[in-house]
Amino acid sequence: MLTFIWAQDKDGYIGKDNTMPWRLPADLQHFKKETSGHTIVMGRKTYESIGKALPNRESIVLTRDPDYSLTDAKVVHSKAEILEIAQDKDVFITGGAEIYQLFLEDADALIVTHVEATCGGDTRFPTMDWSKWQLTKRENGTRDAKNDLDFWYGWYEKMGNNRG
Numbered sequence: 001m002l003t004f005i006w007a008q009d010k011d012g013y014i015g016k017d018n019t020m021p022w023r024l025p026a027d028l029q030h031f032k033k034e035t036s037g038h039t040i041v042m043g044r045k046t047y048e049s050i051g052k053a054l055p056n057r058e059s060i061v062l063t064r065d066p067d068y069s070l071t072d073a074k075v076v077h078s079k080a081e082i083l084e085i086a087q088d089k090d091v092f093i094t095g096g097a098e099i100y101q102l103f104l105e106d107a108d109a110l111i112v113t114h115v116e117a118t119c120g121g122d123t124r125f126p127t128m129d130w131s132k133w134q135l136t137k138r139e140n141g142t143r144d145a146k147n148d149l150d151f152w153y154g155w156y157e158k159m160g161n162n163r164g
């Protein structure tokens with residue numbers, strides 16, 4: 001099972017200067033809760049922007065560089081290897097834009113943080129056919145001193161997917 005997880009602003013921006021365009025610690029906690037204990041896949045640029053593997057998760061980093069190696073994450077060079085791993089466990093695709101684009105047709109489920117603001121940036125989530133996706137759960141984020149934006153979490157399933 002392949003689940004995309006990301007946060008985007010109203011214009012679809014997900015990144016700015018190799019980091020997130022906003023500061024929302026609540027969203028980082030949400031990400032931790034959703035992905036802990038599972039396998040997360042990210043592009044080499046996103047890995048380097050975080051600077052280390054996140055705890056309590058198996059991290060897989062995609063690069064085309066055959067000499068790239070990490071001590072705290074598994075390094076892979078092809079989409080096929082990830083699809084094989086996702087056959088028998090829950091795998092979360094965690095970005096960035098190039099990696100979401102690469103797996104766009106393969107996603108089974110989406111977990112999206114909708115930041116209800118215009119934050120700008122240099123990296124956007126790829127164009128997505130939302131008519132294929134059904135919102136199955138929605139939860140409002142709490143705006144407070146540390147999370148000073150309106151945001152909500154949406155869980156989506158692909159229409160026509162029959163997983164019992």
Ligand SMILES: NC(=O)c1ccc[n+]([C@@H]2O[C@H](COP(=O)([O-])OP(=O)(O)OC[C@H]3O[C@@H](n4cnc5c(N)ncnc54)[C@H](OP(=O)(O)O)[C@@H]3O)[C@@H](O)[C@H]2O)c1
Nearest residue numbers: 006007014015018019043045046063064095096097098099
């Ligand atoms: N808002 C969110 O939820 C969220 C989530 C994640 C990331 N981001 C943001 O997104 C931005 C980074 O996104 P990005 O698109 O620039 O970079 P990225 O997707 O993180 O990484 C791109 C890299 O992945 C590797 N790659 C891409 N396609 C590949 C393939 N087919 N096979 C093997 N390796 C492949 C390449 O690494 P090599 O160059 O090493 O070959 C490529 O340079 C940052 O601003 C980050 O903060 C936001």
